[in-house]
Amino acid sequence: MALENKTENTQAMKIENISPKHLESQLTVTPANVELLAEEIALEATHYVDAVGWKFLIEPYTIFMGLATGAQCCYAFLAGELMPNKHKMLAISLALYIFCYFPKEAAQAFNKREQTKKLDFLGIFLLVAGLVLFILGIMTGGSPYPWKSAQVLGMVISGGICLIALCVWEVYQGENAFFAVHLFKDVRGFGMNCICSAVGGISNVALSIIWPTQVAYMYSTGSSWQVVGAMSCTIGFGLWGGMVFLGPLWGPIGHPKWILIVSNIWMTVFIGALAHCNPDNKTFAIVCSFLAALPIGFVEQQTGAIAQLVVGDREIGTSFGTMGCVRVGTGAIGTGIVLAILTGEHSTFTYEKSETDIFKAKIPVELEAHIVPAALKAGLPATSIADLFAAIFASSETAMAAVPGINAEIISAVGRAQLDGYAAAYRYIYYATIPFGVLATASAVALRPVAHLLTSHVPKMVENPQAHHGSRDLKKTMD
Incomplete structure (x- = not known):
């Protein structure tokens, strides 16, 4: 509303040139631009958070952490080959590997140089370049660059072209392809399973990033750091519980298709329920966040086995590697979209009603919508108002006490309105999922249906290296 009623002579202003310490020297505080000043300062706070985030991304230890996560994903290859179909995700299998797995056949000697030459380096480059460019385009859209800027459009379009080129390239790579495009020809099998896994990836990554920030904004006031820390981990506890405790039950229970359907409904219902979190229902938030994450971990185990x-x-x-690639890629892209909804905004205001209104970041918009009326009332x-937002941004009691006309009643009203503003902003995220x-x-x-594939068949028999790699059971599912 504040942006739509500006006069024609109002000039566009760059957000990056606005900060609380020199805001008053650039604009004169009048009733006509009070809401504009409030929104600009709220956006400035968002940009500072974004700046810290980008610095974190380029730290060397972040890269090493990312590289180290690849090894733990190999558990599925081991379980998939050496465990019977109906017990692929049984947690106790890890202990059985340690105490009972002593292969009699000699390790096969590989020529490392020849194996390295067979790696699909171009495909790997297209995948990495495509994801990085596409995600950077989404993350920088609105902040610091406008969505229609050459920088954002260039990264998004070039990233999309790289990903399309990857799919075309992998079709002609045969056995050397690391991204098995041909598996997607099985639409009702591998394809549908991949979609379930991809949505689980979006929910997994997005909730793991978004939820701790929501806890910090909405529930840290009056709570000890131990409570805030434990509450921030409810998503992680749910994911872990779904993998470890529910995952092993998938095979023995049977009916994998129905279990997957129920798990996805469960996930959707409780993620949607998180939209009703507010500063007054901390217990509700804890329970719903845990129950929302529990089926996500379960779905990850189910889709890994079905793949x-x-x-x-x-x-x-x-199959598992290709599905994992899709899961991680879509999870990263989905997280970029979610963060763009929450904190992304145009870096230039035109003060005109246009289609760009849909790109407004929810945090600054909702803070303005809740704090300004509450303070004035x-x-x-x-x-x-400008001094009030400067004090909020500085998180300083001294600055807050120095705001002209402030008193304890106003401070209390503003504090509550700030919490309500954050709750309203995060609500959009859960609705979007x-x-x-x-x-x-x-x-x-x-x-x-895949229930008939839950047999005692072991894909790789250690005692018999020449064990068949047929598709007798698989053909039944194609009928």
Whole structure:
């Protein structure tokens, strides 16, 4: 509203040139631009958070942490080959490997140089370049660059072209392809399962990043650091619980398709329920965040097992690796979109009603919508709004006490309005994830039956290196 009623003579202003310490020297505080000043200062706070985030991304230890996470994903290759189909995700299998797995056949000697030459370096480059460019384009869209700027459009379009080129390139790579495009020809098997896994990846990564910040904004006031820390980990506890405790039950219970459908509905319902979190229902937030994450971990185990069931024995590793690539890639892209909804904004205001309104960041918009009316209603002079937001941004009691016309009643009203503003901003995130959950549920419904594949068949027999890698069971699912 504040941006739509400006006069024609109002000039566009760069957000990066605005900060609380020199805001008053650039604009005169009048009732006509009070809301504008409030929004600009709120956006400035968001940009400072973004700046810290980008510095973190370029730290060397962040890169090493990312490289180290690849090894732990190999558990599925081991379980997929050496465990019976119906016990692929049984947690106790790890202990059995340690105490019972002593292969009699000699380790096969590989020529490392020849193996390295077979790596699909161009495909790897296209994948990395495509994801990095596309995600950077989304993350920088609105802040610090406008969505229609050459920088944002260039990164998004070039990233999309790289990903399309990757799919085309991998079609002609045969056995050397690391991204098995041909598996997607099995639409009702591998394809539908991949969609379920991808949505789980979006929910996993997005909630793991978004939830701790929401806890810090909404529930840290009056709580000890131990409580805040534990509450921030409820998503992690739920993910871990779903993998460790629910995952092993998948095979023994049977009915994998129905379990996947129920898990996706469960996930969608409780993620949507998180939209109703507010500063007054901390217990509700804790319970819903845990229950929202629990099926996400369960779905990750289910889709990992199904990806290995719907292909021949020779393609177990390729299938899981391709699905994991899709899961991580879409999870990163989805997280970029979620963060753009929460904190992204145009770096230039035109003060005109246009289609760019849909790109408004929710945090500054909701802070303005809640704090300004609450402060004015409590009796704060309109000319003190800019000083109020400067004090909020500085998180200083001294600065807050120095705001002209401030008193304890106004401070209390502003504090409550700030919490309500954050709750309203995060609500959009959870609403935005509901369509993804519906898509995952529909994909689970479309998945062809795989219950008859939960047999005692072991893809790789250590005692018999020449064990068949046939597709006898798989053919039954294609009928």
